[in-house]
Amino acid sequence: MSDSVKVALVGCGFFARNHLFSWKDLAAEGADLVAVCDIDAAKAEAAAKEFNVPRWYTDFDAMVEAEQIDLLDIATRMDTHRMLVEKAIGRGIATIVQKPFAPTWEDAVAMTAAAEKAGVFLAVHENFRFQTPLIRVAETLRTGVIGTPSWGRISFRTGYDIYAGQPYFFDEERFIILDLGVHTLDIARVFMGEVERVYCETQQRNPKVKAEDTATVMLKHVSGAVSVVDFTYESRKEPDPFPETMVEIEGPDGAVVVDAGLTMQVTSGGEMRTEDIGAPLLHWTSKPWHVAQESVLITCRHMLESFRAKDAAATAAADNLKTFAVVEAAYESAASGTAVKPRAYP
Ligand code: NAD
Ligand code: 89Y
Incomplete structure (x- = not known):
């Protein structure tokens, strides 16, 4: 197995379960899910317990301060994306952000420009x-x-x-x-x-x-x-x-x-x-969602491999723009x- 990549997930809501299952499946390929964060403590704690994640947080700043994160996965809704992405990029943390990239073109451009200026990996979890x-x-x-x-x-x-x-x-x-x-x-x-x-x-x-x-x-x-x-x-x-x-x-x-x-x-x-x-049924996917669920695993794998190879992802910020x-x-x-x-x- 190649060197492990420390992954942290922010947002433990409805769709994040698919990210949690995916990162756990990708442990075999070197993804190490070290922390999860949600402003709702119950959701963060439940995700950490169910998916055996060592640490959970309710404060994003506290998480990025305490953890050595290689790859941050943002699965919150779009209104929070710019704030979280800019903080992560400011710290030089490679970041994946769920679709829609942002509520506005201006926000999407600002995040893309910030990542390019800092030379930091930024990609959109565009999974279709x-x-x-x-x-x-x-x-x-x-x-x-x-x-x-x-x-x-x-x-x-x-x-x-x-x-x-x-x-x-x-x-x-x-x-x-x-x-x-x-x-x-x-x-x-x-x-x-x-x-x-x-x-x-x-x-x-x-x-x-x-x-x-x-x-x-x-x-x-x-x-x-x-x-x-x-x-x-x-x-x-x-x-x-x-x-x-x-x-x-x-x-x-x-x-x-x-x-x-x-x-x-x-x-x-x-x-x-x-x-x-x-799409095949995985141990954690179920109909009718399985086609979408399996694509989360394939997307996360692509992000992990692109990050490791120091390549832009196929759905890098500039492409998603x-x-x-x-x-x-x-x-x-x-x-x-x-x-x-x-x-x-x-
Ligand atoms: P949700 O509201 O169920 O979950 C969002 C979670 O983020 C909530 O638990 C909330 O407490 C948490 N959160 C909000 N602000 C936060 C912050 N500052 N720090 C930490 N946690 C914070 O939403 P959802 O349905 O899971 O959707 C999340 C994203 O996933 C959306 O952008 C949505 O469009 C996307 N999504 C993608 C697909 C897909 O196929 N790619 C499918 C469904 C949803
Ligand atoms: O929000 C949508 C998406 O991104 O994929 C499917 C969905 O959850 C509902 O159509």
């Missing part, structure tokens, strides 16, 4: 591109079997009760594009390349939420390809595919299609083959009714 099914689609596209993608659809439509685990969604001022669009728009970049124009229509279909819960986004990619990225929390169909992403990519020589149930159909040169691209720029452009487009060019990071 690390889902087993979507990894397989990206690998298949890279083989060139359909040629260069020219049209695509990336779709996440559900009516699953996401509010049960994440009740804070009711109060978001900007909702599904920032929460879920960050994932699917990131996937559009991975499959079809960078984006030069964005048009978006939003809808608020659930009267109990404050902001958009449905978005239909059209992207013109730099390559000339066009994609439709659509997502909603208000789809009423059975079986509900939550949390699977449906995909359809067309190229000059064929097509790749992923339907509910995670079967990929690859057509190339007039022949079609199917492949099961479902490109997805964030598409998110901002989608909001601007929906407000103005016009197509918008995503901003560039200076």
